[in-house]
Amino acid sequence: MESKSYEIDLIALSQVLWSNKWLIAKFVIVFFILGLIIGYTSPKEYQTSCSLISESMGAKNKLGGSLGGLASIAGIDIGGISGGINTINPELYERVATSTPFLLTLLSQEYYFPTIDRNITIREYYGNYHEQNLIGSLIKMPFKLFKIFESKVSESMVNIDSGSIVTISREDQKMMDDLMGRIKVSLENSMEIVRIEVKMQDPLVAAQLTEYTKTYITQYVKSYTTNKTEEQLEFVNKQFNEKEITFYAVQERLALFRDRNRNVNTAQARSYEERLQSEYNLAFNLYNQLAQQRESIKLQLNEMRPVFTVLEPVKVPVNKNSPKRMLILLVCIIIGVFFSIAFIGIQIVFKTSIKPKIG
Numbered sequence: 001m002e003s004k005s006y007e008i009d010l011i012a013l014s015q016v017l018w019s020n021k022w023l024i025a026k027f028v029i030v031f032f033i034l035g036l037i038i039g040y041t042s043p044k045e046y047q048t049s050c051s052l053i054s055e056s057m058g059a060k061n062k063l064g065g066s067l068g069g070l071a072s073i074a075g076i077d078i079g080g081i082s083g084g085i086n087t088i089n090p091e092l093y094e095r096v097a098t099s100t101p102f103l104l105t106l107l108s109q110e111y112y113f114p115t116i117d118r119n120i121t122i123r124e125y126y127g128n129y130h131e132q133n134l135i136g137s138l139i140k141m142p143f144k145l146f147k148i149f150e151s152k153v154s155e156s157m158v159n160i161d162s163g164s165i166v167t168i169s170r171e172d173q174k175m176m177d178d179l180m181g182r183i184k185v186s187l188e189n190s191m192e193i194v195r196i197e198v199k200m201q202d203p204l205v206a207a208q209l210t211e212y213t214k215t216y217i218t219q220y221v222k223s224y225t226t227n228k229t230e231e232q233l234e235f236v237n238k239q240f241n242e243k244e245i246t247f248y249a250v251q252e253r254l255a256l257f258r259d260r261n262r263n264v265n266t267a268q269a270r271s272y273e274e275r276l277q278s279e280y281n282l283a284f285n286l287y288n289q290l291a292q293q294r295e296s297i298k299l300q301l302n303e304m305r306p307v308f309t310v311l312e313p314v315k316v317p318v319n320k321n322s323p324k325r326m327l328i329l330l331v332c333i334i335i336g337v338f339f340s341i342a343f344i345g346i347q348i349v350f351k352t353s354i355k356p357k358i359g
Contacts, residue, residue, distance in 0.1 A: 020344050027340035028333055035332030039325035043131035046203040047321035048210050051312035052194040052218070054187070093194055096220050097185040097213060100166060103176040105216070111208045122209075126175045131201060183213060193311060199321060207316045218308045226304050233297045240290040247283040254280050 017024065096102060107123040116129060168176075184197040196213050200206035254276040261269050 016344065016348070017341070020340075023344065024337065024340040027343070028336040031332040031336030031339070032329065035329040038332070039323050039328040042323040043201050044320040045199050045201055045322040046206045046317040046319075047197060047199040048203070048206045048315055048317045049195060049197040049312070050210055050214055050310065050314045052196075052214065053309040053311050054192040054194050054221075055307040055309065092221065092224065093185045093187050093217060096217050097183050097196075098180050100168070100176070102216060102220075103179055104166070104168070104172070106179060106209070106212065107172060107175055109209075109212060111205050113202055114204055115202060122179075123172070123175065125205075126178070127171070183209070185213070185217065194308070203317045207314050210314045214314070222305055225306055226301055229297060229301045229304055233294070233301060236290060236294045236297060240287070240294050243283065243287045243290055247280075247287040250276070250279045250283045 107126075108121055110119050110121050112119050113125065113129070120129075182199045186195050187193070188195070194217070196210055196217070198206050198210040198213060200209060254273075257273060257276055261273070
């Protein structure tokens with residue numbers, strides 16, 4: 001009995017839908033036209049990518065092998081620096097690509113736009129030439145009118161190098177938000193492959209932004225990885241230069257004294273020579289230790305610095321990535337069918353609820 005009732009319901013439903021076929025057709029046609037408008041007024045987007053192999057040094061890559069052998073021959077003790085070096089956190093790559101300094105720097109980059117036939121900055125491009133689809137422009141029009149009555153926020157005043165507070169204008173923030181959605185950086189942990197993807201309305205600019213992003217991230221990661229060791233090397237170099245001057249001065253004083261006192265054999269002369277010799281030995285030991293430490297840090301720095309090998313180079317895309325017009329039309333048709341059925345259902349429920357009771 002239940003299956004029969006179920007079949008009767010399906011038959012009744014199909015009859016209702018068939019009786020309202022023209023209404024469903026109207027909804028589908030309206031949404032189909034809407035899909036055409038969206039699909040053919042949306043600007044073309046081109047996506048390109050590149051892949052890098054990140055050969056970062058981890059705990060397994062200790063300062064050994066040929067470098068360790070050379071250090072031993074030179075009499076350099078590398079025991080303290082041959083421990084494991086931390087690998088790079090995979091999230092660092094993505095964080096760099098979404099950081100404010102990177103995006104602000106990117107806005108100031110100047111590139112050649114073939115459609116405009118001249119070099120302009122990304123900021124100028126977004127302000128004057130960035131295209132939007134018709135629906136998006138109509139939706140944003142009231143907000144643009146409302147902006148006339150708003151007080152303007154100060155223009156960007158950025159001093160990234162000094163680490164001062166960054167003031168960003170509302171226009172720049174919107175551009176940065178859009179760029180964040182267009183630049184994607186990911187890392188495959190299993191193979192340490194860094195993949196950079198960029199989507200822009202101009203294929204050549206998309207390739208140029210990908211190349212810039214690759215250069216910026218690789219330089220940032222190298223600096224991030226070796227920053228502390230480079231500071232240590234700078235400090236040791238400073239101490240080495242100071243001790244080198246002291247050592248040469250003591251060495252010259254000792255040599256000069258010996259040259260002038262070859263035939264002198266007094267106790268006072270011997271005592272003074274012994275004092276100079278002690279100063280010379282102390283200066284030499286400090287100078288020698290700093291020289292060894294400097295070479296050790298140089299070897300460590302060379303081992304720590306990550307190496308990026310290009311697996312897939314940046315290519316200028318030939319085919320557009322979006323809009324996918326057939327997919328847009330299909331989605332719009334499905335939405336039209338859904339709304340038409342929902343509208344019919346609401347009508348049936350509304351008519352049933354207001355039907356007068358008899359008796």
